Amino acid sequence: MIRILVLVVTTVAGVQGDAANNQIIEFKERTKGPIATMTTAAGAYVEEEDTSTLNKNLFNNEFFMDTISHVVRERIPERLVHAKGSGAFGYFEVTDDITDICRAKLFSKVGKRTPIAVRFSMSASERGSVETSRNIRGFSVKFYTEDGNFDIAGFNTPMFMVKDPVQFSSLVRSFKKNPSTNLYDANSLWDYVTQVPELLFICMVLFSDRGIPDGYRHMPGFAIHTYQV
Template identity: 40%
Template sequence: MAQETHGAGRDTGVPQGPLTTEAGAPVADNQNSETAGIGGPVLVQDQLLLEKLAHFNRERIPERVVHARGAGAYGTFTVTADVTPYTRAAFLSGIGKETETFLRFSTVAGNLGSADAVRDPRGWALKFYTEEGNYDLVGNNTPVFFIKDAIKFPDFIHTQKRDPCTGSQEADNVWDFWGLSPESTHQVTWLFGDRGIPASYRHMNGYGSHTYQWNNAAGEVFWVKYHFKTDQGIRNLTQAEANLLAGADPDSHQRDLREAIERGEFPTWTVQVQIMPAADAATYRFNPFDLTKVWPHADYPPIEIGRLELNRNPQNVFAEVEQSIFSPAHFVPGIGPSPDKMLQGRLFAYGDAHRYRVGINADHLPVNRPHAAEARTYSRDGSLYDGRHGGARNYEPNSFGGPAQTDRPLWQAYDGFAGGTGNHPAPVHAEDDDFVQAGNLYRLMSADEQERLVENLAGFIAKVSRDDIAERAIGNFRRADEDLGKRLEAAVQALRPLRA
């Protein structure tokens, strides 16, 4: 049965005047194509027909390779605490200060037509339209990730997407990569636990995931991690519930978000940060820039800094959700990158993906352009260029009053490096380990949560065709926690007896 589509809050204004072609000429007949007599063949001179068919063939742009399936909404971020001792970012400069935002939620592995209710991380891409330009915070609904170096990202995603030979996601590929990449154990434990399938986008947390730099007016540097704690409460689906919902309503999460905002039930999140003085990083017990690790709250307690509310739906999903672009390279004064190797790779990859997918002028689209600032650049031309620069010069420096550099970097230089160039692994800290935090997460779970984790993991590992891949996968969880390994081995053997 088709779901009812609601239109509350929708802009239903109709353009006045007659229907026209794309060039503005009035259309005489939009119901019948032009033919050579009654019942005759269609004429190539019917340019309205050709225009409509040609436009229809080009209505879609390439979908995102990852995070293709998404929904979004506009909102407001409000500062609730003084963080000026840590950052000079203008949008964080005073209690009560408000900034317009746009937040896009997404699944990771599925394509544009996939279902919402699946076991998959959820993307959390948040754009702040600040007076100093747009700041994009790109993360997930988990505080960690599967890998710690961007050079492994294409290989990882290849294992999650459809196999080029079979056209299906293959358990062999997934578990072969995870088993050979033990740093994934922590995130896999998150993914197959209760929070692996959120009940809705409103009922999950968001995280910046990466470590970022904050710097204050005095030039002092701090490392930070962002947390967005849902005020609606955490709600999740079991695998059985998700299987039913994904089939009955593939658009469940998108619909829930849109209709909640239409009803005036605006979802909110309490925004927190963990703050580490820069000097702590070198001697911290594990690498603080490792995306597969969390900072224990006992070491760096989360501090509330603001509130995020979503309160306005997009009017056109293609224009505002599909064409929205986010890049972790979009910083503002007072905020910058860290040596996180995954973040460093994404600084390039996200912008490059959008230039390919949407176009070189994607930043000029209404959803992407600065709303509280003005973009002043010397870039010109390209697809969909709108001539916004008029007759201004397209080079710098110039003597015609064009925009000039500020001579003040957005972030502070970081000198914590030494040695020659090369393909180096990350520096080793005293307690660097791929399994400790996964084991800690398992031991924090209730008995029921542990049982569901084992069941979820075993159901997927049992699909693996080779014993060595299955055994390696189980072995990683055994290294995280001996009890988890034993229970998982028994559960997998019950579903798929390992051959001698």
């Protein structure tokens, strides 16, 4: 018993300086007095007698129905591709005059700045996966212009994986985890690659140094879509 207590104390002492582990404690220390009045999602005050449902009709308790409906929906499943990413805000500045070929206001004059939001991501990785895995990187840029939002999607490769859209679903399943083992399956990936020869080009790029770029700052970028001037 004493050994267990010593182990617990040692473990707690080891995280005393960890802001993530102590977030709730530090929040309590910074907050004086009641934090707020408890309400439902609709803003109705919660009476003390409604915080217990023992020997009462559950479906007549608005507080219970509100909390249980919230908890079953609060975890949003991650997106199938490009789930793990990093974002940043900044601005786009025009450096060259292209008014002879483009009338968009965001390119109207040299030196004009437009607020933007950028998200960088890895194609096949999931939330919690490492940043250094060999992976095709993607990015998206949102321009907040006077005429509305303008979006650009891109890759760090000059080509996309497949040409025929109907192949995309099978492609995604080939590099995701095997649902039977919950592990990445090289057999599934290479079986698909060998049957779709057009994938070999991007695989050669992926298994070069470009597959593990030196951070998003040094990552090359190419537009996925074709543009016509």
